[in-house]
Amino acid sequence: MRSLFMYTLFVVSLMANAQPYTVSGTVVDEEGKPMAGASVVNRASLEGTAADDKGRFSLSLKALPAYLEVTFIGYYGYYAELTREKFQGGELELLIRLKPRSEQLAPVLIEGKRYEEFFTYPGFEVLDFTFVDDNTLLLLKYGSNYKLALINEAGDSLMHLPLHRKASGFVKDCLQHVYLGSGDSLYALSFGQKGIVLLGALPLDFYVKQIKPCVAANANNLYYQFYKGSNQWVETYQSPMAGGGESRLIHNIADREDIRSREEYYRRALTLSQVGSKKGFEMMSWYNNVLNVPAYNPLFALRRGALLFDHLNDSLLVLDKEGHAKEKYEIKHHRNKHFKNEILRDAVTGRLYARYAKGGMTSLRVLSEDNFAVNERFELLTHDFPTSLKIRNGIAYYLDHSEDDYSRLKLYRQKLR
Secondary structure: OEOOOHHHHOOOOOOOOOOOEEEEEEEEOOOOOEOOOOEEEEOOOOEEEEOOOOOEEEEEEOOOOEEEEEEOOOEOOEEEEEOHHHOEOOEEEEEEEOOEOOOOOOOOOOOOOOEEEEEOOOOOEEEEEEEEOOEEEEEEEEOOEEEEEEEOOOOOEEEEEEEOOOOOEEEEOOOOOEEEEEOOEEEEEEEEOOEEEEEEEEEHHHHHHHHOOEEEEOOOEEEEEEEEOOOOEEEEEEEEOOOOOEOEEEEEEEOHHHHHHHHHHHHHHHHHHHOOOHHHHHHHHHHHHHHOOOOOOOEEEOOOOEEEEEHHHOEEEEEOOOOOEEEEEEOOHHHOOOEEEEEEEOOOOOOEEEEEEEOOEEEEEEEOOOOOOEEEEEEOOOOOOOEEEEEEOOEEEEEEEEOOEEEEEEEEEEEOO
């Protein structure tokens, strides 16, 4: 199997063909050291590459303007709009210095209580949110109008973009590039000095089949997960970040008894439904909605390797950069019936939290950094149905209704302490 690296092999031309241009350059850190594996993507076409061992890259551009985005795990992104004026004879050379992200943001002040309404502009509903570097990107609705807004931790507006279409929410790929969902398409977003830019559309079906399998990435590798056997068998592949190498299977998790029982259930349901049996249609509906839910065994990338939760075998594997399991820990948190099949990772500190729900109350439990056992517990105060829950710098961000305006979702945040 050849490399699955989406940005070196996958080409979606969203702009008309024109004179070819080439942007080349070197990606370095603040000390001038080359950053091998840095992701270099033209957000206008979703074509890209990765920096080599010397930090060098070269990318052909079919049309201008192009929107260059250079990212590396643990560093702030670099964003630039490339226009014809910047090229000499169709060539452009760049030296890009990436600034490391601090492991701690400035502390959030929540006066008098542990939670607060983070976005409270009258009349606006927050449909979705996501993090962009140290800032928060909001999808807002006011009446029948939609709008994007980028705000900082103090709630100050940094930039905004009115939308001329209905929008459903944000999607991020494994390299943390942001897309905006609208109908059956995703629109790439770029962030630069001129503000938020909405670029060409990518078919949602293509994203789900070709890009979504990549679930995590670090400076060395991309990690893909594919489901088989009634979604009760998950295979994890590793592909070199630089592309051009072989993708290889590094782990698989399969509940073979459950696979056989589910396949037998499916055959029975299909046979009965084909002869018009009401019970068969009910069984098929149950299978599609309940029994065919994918096994939950999440994977997170570390600086050099990855963490793979194997809930079937009550274990967590620490993988090195070659994909080999160098450590194994016994875990039990998933056996609690109130566990919501969700492990959340702090976007700044990397700390892991397991999500639980009981009696209308959502709680988060810290997974120990020593052995990944359940540790401290935090409850989300006063809110029964938080959605889009994310964590950054020890603060939980989530959407929920408020008692004074139940018709609209608002963005809340709460300190986990």
